[in-house]
Amino acid sequence: MSGKVVLYYFNGRGKMESIRWLLTVAEVEFDEVFLTTRDQYLKLLSDGALMFQQVPMVEIDGMKLIQTKAILNYIAEKYNLHGKDIKDRVMINMYSEGLMDLMEMIMMLPFTPDVKPKLENIQTKAKERYLPVFEKVLTGPIYLVGGKLSCADVQLLECTLMLEEKFPGILAGFPNVKSFQGRMTQIPAIGRFLQPGSKRKPQPDDHYVKPVMEVFNITLPLP
Ligand SMILES: N[C@@H](CCC(=O)N[C@@H](CS)C(=O)NCC(=O)O)C(=O)O
Secondary structure, rough: OOOOOEEEEEEOHHHHHHHHHHHHOOOOEEEEOOOHHHHHHHHHOOOOOOOOOOOOEEEEEEEEEEEHHHHHHHHHHHHHOOOOOOHHHHHHHHHHHHHHHHHHHOOOOOOOOOOHHHHHHHHHHHHHHHHHHHHHOOOOOOOOOOOOOHHHHHHHHHHHHHHHOOOOOOOOOOHHHHHHHHOOOOOOOOHHOOOOOOOOOOOOHHHHHHHHHOOOOOOOOOO
């Protein structure tokens, strides 16, 4: 590998958090450059580092990668977390996409003026649309696809932890998902990531939202 992996994003979860999780499980060390000013962002733009003028951006293997899913797929492929064949991979991608849809709804909450109806919608969708899928798949198997740890497992763990932060007890009706969560947290790298002082980011607050608004020159409410 040429050089250390460097993540360019805010000092908060957002779209980068799943990348942090996956690198952690792959046991890849990374540094982080936190965007705090618009000038930093403009400099990245003028350097041509952000193809679509967006972050996350990840420097890895001499490349500057953008687009969250492309970055996740690269890491998953490189570290053998993307199944054994194309049939495994398409299942992994289907689970991942569903989980990303759900996590993105939670991710947008700090930028949402009227949170209550959104929260209710997320809870209903989590209980009625998403969690039942994983509860069923995990009747028996230890991992979601092909008896082998994949990026979809990592995202399911991340998502269930996010859900429990918002809706404590939400997994009560999903015992297989709850056991899965317990098993995943036994993985040493994950155990370390869950400890205070790791590179895992806390739930978003003003310290995260303010720089985002400043860097992108935006005012609430978002469209
Ligand atoms: N499809 C892109 C979307 C990235 C994205 O929306 N990034 C936001 C920050 S989380 C951004 O850079 N927004 C500025 C803009 O779109 O102008 C991805 O998944 O990486």
